[in-house]
Amino acid sequence: MSILRFAHPEYLYALGFVPVVILVYALMHFQQKKAFKKLGDTNLLKQLSPEVSNGKPILKLILWCVAFILITIGLANPQIGTKLEEVKREGVDVIIALDISNSMRAEDIRPNRLEKAKQAIARFIDRLENDRIGIIVFAGRAYVQLPITSDFNAAKLFLGSIDPDLIPTQGTAIGAAIDLAVQSFVGQENKYKTLVIITDGENHEDDALESARNAVKEGIIIHTIGMGSPEGAPIPISSRGAQSDFLKDAEGSVVVTKLDQAMLEQLASEGKGIFVRASNGNDALETIMNSISKMEKRTIGSKQFSEYEDRFQYFLAAGLFLLLLEFMISNRKSKWIQNVKLLMSGK
Numbered sequence: 001m002s003i004l005r006f007a008h009p010e011y012l013y014a015l016g017f018v019p020v021v022i023l024v025y026a027l028m029h030f031q032q033k034k035a036f037k038k039l040g041d042t043n044l045l046k047q048l049s050p051e052v053s054n055g056k057p058i059l060k061l062i063l064w065c066v067a068f069i070l071i072t073i074g075l076a077n078p079q080i081g082t083k084l085e086e087v088k089r090e091g092v093d094v095i096i097a098l099d100i101s102n103s104m105r106a107e108d109i110r111p112n113r114l115e116k117a118k119q120a121i122a123r124f125i126d127r128l129e130n131d132r133i134g135i136i137v138f139a140g141r142a143y144v145q146l147p148i149t150s151d152f153n154a155a156k157l158f159l160g161s162i163d164p165d166l167i168p169t170q171g172t173a174i175g176a177a178i179d180l181a182v183q184s185f186v187g188q189e190n191k192y193k194t195l196v197i198i199t200d201g202e203n204h205e206d207d208a209l210e211s212a213r214n215a216v217k218e219g220i221i222i223h224t225i226g227m228g229s230p231e232g233a234p235i236p237i238s239s240r241g242a243q244s245d246f247l248k249d250a251e252g253s254v255v256v257t258k259l260d261q262a263m264l265e266q267l268a269s270e271g272k273g274i275f276v277r278a279s280n281g282n283d284a285l286e287t288i289m290n291s292i293s294k295m296e297k298r299t300i301g302s303k304q305f306s307e308y309e310d311r312f313q314y315f316l317a318a319g320l321f322l323l324l325l326e327f328m329i330s331n332r333k334s335k336w337i338q339n340v341k342l343l344m345s346g347k
Helices: 008-037 042-048 056-076 113-127 152-160 174-186 208-217 262-268 285-293 311-327 336-347
Strands: 005-008 079-091 092-099 132-138 142-148 195-197 220-226 236-241 242-246 275-277 298-310
Touching: 005 008, 005 092, 008 056, 008 174, 008 275, 042 236, 056 079, 056 311, 092 113, 092 174, 113 152, 113 285, 132 152, 132 174, 132 236, 142 152, 142 174, 152 236, 174 208, 195 285, 208 262, 220 262, 220 285, 262 275
Parallel strands: 092 132, 092 195, 195 220, 220 275
Antiparallel strands: 005 079, 079 298, 132 142, 236 242
């Protein structure tokens, strides 16, 4: 088993130059044909310049393009993995359960509760090293947005796609999110697992505290982050990308969503974790990260290639050879081809 990688993949962007060259050549060839037609009869012009080849310029272009591609790949330095060994690392599994209900659109935290949370999670991911992360989103229901992974680039990609419209069922099913997290953790050990719940905690529709107690039995530590203010804020309604109004109740009054701090503090207490309230001045995950860094970590083994052999020399050699060949080919017809045509015409 082997694996291919490029030591300098940024050079591969230069390959986009090849279709540009081909396009420019085609345009120049088209303009040249138009110019010849204006000068007179095309067949007569060919007879007046019998040594000019129509096929060799195209052949030279093909050789140049292939040579350019090979040299570019050579500069990117393709490498073949030759030695596979097991790499040991220590870390914990972290699942972030993010509330994406409509109340998270409130702007008592700028730019709004949800966007502030997403920005904090992105910074949190940047600080992870040997840990693994998963993402659960919830409103009236809970869904796995990203299974537990060590691919942090994928985590940030999935994070960017999170939007309240992902879950049409409104509500704040914190208990369902906790239950789903329990099912999503990998491994049977009753430790090394952390669940971070980010929510305003308002209008929770199930027994989140009971779910937290069950999670603790599985060795899961639960931290909570409160998004919003106790005073609350209205929920903006957008139309075609612009705010059009605020959410109103059946009586026509503007709905004000408030942080349920007491419930989130109790939930963190039941989960053997800590509660932190987010604000415009802090993202709260910094405090949670410090707590996670103090946790006992498990050893995780993974197979990785540790040695690679360079293969750039083969591509550079082939590319330089084709460039030399292209240089040696003239745009005129070969004499032996002309002699054959003369013999054929003599017959």
